[in-house]
Amino acid sequence: MEKVKLKLLYSELRPELDKIEKELEVAVGSNSLLLNEASLHLLQAGGKRIRPVFVLLAGKFGDYNVDVMKQVAVPLELIHMASLVHDDVIDDSEMRRGQTTVKAQWNNSVAMYTGDFILARALEYITVIEDPKIHDILSKTMIEVCRGEIIQIEDKYKLDQTVRDYLRRIKRKTALLISSSCELGATVSGTDAETAARLRRFGYFIGMSFQITDDILDFTSSDEELGKPAGSDFIQGNITLPVLFARKDPLIYGRLKEAVGKDMTDSERKEIVELIRTSPALEEAKSLSDQYLNKALKELMLLPKGNANKTMRNIALFIGKRKF
């Protein structure tokens, strides 16, 4: 439902996005039956394709050519897809976006190698780009995404981590890929360095806001809206911002401490979700998300006006208004 509405905001990009979607289908194709099925399963699980959207929009600030945009949009989305399928192994996730995950449909090994294969395909795309600067941004992004995942493993089940730990983690996990999408879209379309840097910062801020919002939704949405049980992140040991704010209440802290890392029954899960929902933590998290959003909007105000700027603004405002 929500996904459909977000897509309306960039409906003018439909023809280009369809082109990218077809290219993604080609990219994950292989001679291996198993790999083909697993990759297509992953691709068809969809997603918002928000990284390609930001590449395209950033490209509109320069000399826009969809075929050039595609060359960076496809590997960026592939890196994202690969990280998702590996995430599902780490988090032991059965469902994502209402669909069974690759690791659930097949097993951990298949998920691992599907991810490896998709990552390798991303690299194949990267190699045809001749500009060393773009290579550099893409590879650094990939490395940081990987590092982010490692940090995520290290921070698991640590109820006593700091908010700073959380922010560092989501920066690498989410914000970086979006900021690179914006920066690369600008760079390949030949904008000046200042515009590219501004778009990179916009991407970073919007990415931070986006991930905080996602982490809030894990507690506020219904199981049906999420396509997985509410509170899944907590069950998987991921300590997100709402939890970090909620633990300030000693009663909640005590309850969280008992629950973290334990096998929870369904009613225990619902109790934890309810505890967080009725605490001030979600409002506090929303407020931090809004701070990032405002920083993103400020960057936009300093960028050239036009359709791309307007669409970016609408996406930012949409993220700010996502229903809790």
Place this chain on the structure above:
Amino acid sequence: MEKVKLKLLYSELRPELDKIEKELEVAVGSNSLLLNEASLHLLQAGGKRIRPVFVLLAGKFGDYNVDVMKQVAVPLELIHMASLVHDDVIDDSEMRRGQTTVKAQWNNSVAMYTGDFILARALEYITVIEDPKIHDILSKTMIEVCRGEIIQIEDKYKLDQTVRDYLRRIKRKTALLISSSCELGATVSGTDAETAARLRRFGYFIGMSFQITDDILDFTSSDEELGKPAGSDFIQGNITLPVLFARKDPLIYGRLKEAVGKDMTDSERKEIVELIRTSPALEEAKSLSDQYLNKALKELMLLPKGNANKTMRNIALFIGKRKF
């Protein structure tokens, strides 16, 4: 023991190999404590560094510069290391070269992400190379290695696969990375295209011979020599050449059919190993390995003479004489 002897054959490369070893240590360094430990564990488990050796030797046919060689040797070894750590997940291996694997020391998730991280680091090295042809070979190699692993999963426990299936698999799994090492070593040192192509073919043939030999050793070596139980490959469902040849005997076939994919006791494992050892299968496999070896030697004979040629010849002959 054997590893030490092989190393003597390229002792003249020691200073360069030490340089590469140091660079590998830097390459796998990170801020993450867990990742650092896991990567160092993997690095210190050692290995023959045969890919860097072939890069260096191939480079000696052109304009040899160790710092240029290093730029391709390091990512090639990193790709190899990453594939090993992911292999251990797929094969559920507890031991490799007499050491606990990353997945055994930590768990599957850590092994998966250590591999991802190392792969990302390989990519980082690749990006600093400006020659698009070299990018292309490296990324294609990485993709084919990944594909090889997928095919390995698909072919697991299939006792009725063909010898052709096996050869296709080890080509991608082993031969390709060695042939790319030779080709890249030649290419970055500016040899003519014919020399590079010949070295690539040499690497391919020697890689095929090397892997067949390895698969023979899985049955002929003692548990101590292997650093893991003999017959491990078969227990893990990998159907290698000795098995494919041995199954021609209907009695052995029947016994293998019962055993494949089952949880075997230690005495059952030893019985299977003994069955293969006393069949003509090992001699037949050795003969196929020798055929590849001879093709490799033929390529060498058509290449310029010199120390590098001689060392490559000695390595080839060593592989041909590895004790069974």
